[in-house]
Amino acid sequence: MSTSPATPAKPSMRDSLVAAAFELFLERGYEQTTVDDIVRTAGVGRRSFFRYFPSKEDVVFPDHEQSLADMTEFLAASADADDPLVRVCDATRLVMRMYAENPTFSVQRYRLTREVTGLRTYELSVVWRYEKIIGDYLRTRFADRRDGTLRANVVAAAVVAAHNHALRHWLRSGGEGDPLAEVDRALEFVRETWSGDAPAPAESDDDVVVVITKRSTPMWRVVREVESSLGEG
Amino acid sequence: MSTSPATPAKPSMRDSLVAAAFELFLERGYEQTTVDDIVRTAGVGRRSFFRYFPSKEDVVFPDHEQSLADMTEFLAASADADDPLVRVCDATRLVMRMYAENPTFSVQRYRLTREVTGLRTYELSVVWRYEKIIGDYLRTRFADRRDGTLRANVVAAAVVAAHNHALRHWLRSGGEGDPLAEVDRALEFVRETWSGDAPAPAESDDDVVVVITKRSTPMWRVVREVESSLGEG
Numbered sequence: 133m134s135t136s137p138a139t140p141a142k143p144s145m146r147d148s149l150v151a152a153a154f155e156l157f158l159e160r161g162y163e164q165t166t167v168d169d170i171v172r173t174a175g176v177g178r179r180s181f182f183r184y185f186p187s188k189e190d191v192v193f194p195d196h197e198q199s200l201a202d203m204t205e206f207l208a209a210s211a212d213a214d215d216p217l218v219r220v221c222d223a224t225r226l227v228m229r230m231y232a233e234n235p236t237f238s239v240q241r242y243r244l245t246r247e248v249t250g251l252r253t254y255e256l257s258v259v260w261r262y263e264k265i266i267g268d269y270l271r272t273r274f275a276d277r278r279d280g281t282l283r284a285n286v287v288a289a290a291v292v293a294a295h296n297h298a299l300r301h302w303l304r305s306g307g308e309g310d311p312l313a314e315v316d317r318a319l320e321f322v323r324e325t326w327s328g329d330a331p332a333p334a335e336s337d338d339d340v341v342v343v344i345t346k347r348s349t350p351m352w353r354v355v356r357e358v359e360s361s362l363g364e365g
Numbered sequence: 366m367s368t369s370p371a372t373p374a375k376p377s378m379r380d381s382l383v384a385a386a387f388e389l390f391l392e393r394g395y396e397q398t399t400v401d402d403i404v405r406t407a408g409v410g411r412r413s414f415f416r417y418f419p420s421k422e423d424v425v426f427p428d429h430e431q432s433l434a435d436m437t438e439f440l441a442a443s444a445d446a447d448d449p450l451v452r453v454c455d456a457t458r459l460v461m462r463m464y465a466e467n468p469t470f471s472v473q474r475y476r477l478t479r480e481v482t483g484l485r486t487y488e489l490s491v492v493w494r495y496e497k498i499i500g501d502y503l504r505t506r507f508a509d510r511r512d513g514t515l516r517a518n519v520v521a522a523a524v525v526a527a528h529n530h531a532l533r534h535w536l537r538s539g540g541e542g543d544p545l546a547e548v549d550r551a552l553e554f555v556r557e558t559w560s561g562d563a564p565a566p567a568e569s570d571d572d573v574v575v576v577i578t579k580r581s582t583p584m585w586r587v588v589r590e591v592e593s594s595l596g597e598g
Binding site for chain 1: 485486487489490493512514515516518519521522523525526527529530551554555558559
């Protein structure tokens with residue numbers, strides 16, 4: 133069983149097929165490459181290709197199924213005490229890490245998806261699946277809120293948009309710089325947007341108190357308001 | 366020229382093709398219906414079909430091209446004084462209005478897109494185009510902000526997600542209720558999220574001043590902070 137193609141040693145047949153496919157896509161173009169060309173270059177049979185990939189499009193995105201499964205598993209392992217927003221931001225970092233592991237491949241694929249409409253559409257449906265996994269998790273966590281479903285859908289879309297903003301920027305730059313730092317910065321914007329949403333911590337001397345007042349309010353009223361917010365009024 | 370098929374009177378050939386297509390899709394299923402079936406039912410030639418629709422998928426979404434054009438035009442007509450967030454919310458209302466104009470058709474199409482993977486993918490690419498139009502507009506409006514592009518992308522995704530939340534809810538209900546009220550409610554959530562984002566008005570006695578302090582900060586320091594924010598320190 134140690135030679136099973138599903139859990140192979142060293143460059144697997146699956147990896148060889150992906151490598152052969154990208155070699156040909158870059159050389160002669162995606163549309164001009166057939167599955168027959170790919171298997172000939174990889175030196176394997178046609179049936180082997182379809183054992184790993186349902187279609188030619190799928191060989192362009194060989195890692196997303198695993199990444200989607202990893203994200204689902206990561207979110208399923210969440211504790212009730214986890215801040216849901218922090219949790220989904222961490223979940224999208226998993227995806228960025230996958231891209232960052234192989235910058236050359238990620239950039240090549242990005243250029244390919246810009247050129248081939250069918251691949252961009254494929255990519256949109258992958259993005260939709262990530263967003264759905266995040267939305268499903270948030271819907272559960274926000275179930276007791278009045279606008280829970282709406283909030284879950286909007287936050288999921290925002291998190292995915294922030295992630296994709298950072299990812300696209302990194303890919304456009306040709307894979308330069310630190311993509312994980314970029315995605316952190318983008319996700320920070322989303323975190324700040326809904327930062328008031330975290331479950332209220334127990335009161336402590338380090339609580340942050342926010343006072344909002346009109347410029348024309350007399351100082352004595354501002355002081356009274358601050359004191360009453362602090363429970364000293 | 367008044368009989369040109371592009372600007373026809375009463376039930377146009379285009380409308381007849383859409384009606385014939387949906388009659389057949391509902392009767393025998395989308396996959397089982399060919400373009401030949403559609404033109405035979407509509408009583409027109411095959412070339413007429415392709416004059417209006419590049420493919421069978423396109424006949425399922427006959428109104429989005431117009432709606433995308435309307436949205437682009439609406440946003441291009443914005444004034445600098447318009448609150449960008451209000452403006453993009455109004456732009457998505459145009460889309461909801463299109464769905465609301467023909468509830469039966471909208472609900473039939475929704476059910477079809479749930480069943481046929483290719484149509485759902487098509488729909489995702491349409492949604493992506495709406496989001497891009499909104500994002501392009503916001504990127505221009507936020508150009509002078511430090512995180513302008515990121516902000517534009519995240520807000521665009523949030524607006525589209527809120528719109529689609531309301532739309533899906535209405536479609537799932539079978540087209541009952543007031544979809545425009547539903548979308549307003551959903552968009553209100555997005556508006557509230559970024560309500561502090563409106564362009565800063567000129568300073569006046571009604572300015573809002575925000576003071577953030579730790580609970581443990583001595584009152585004299587809070588007062589000093591408030592005074593210095595008010596320009597009185």
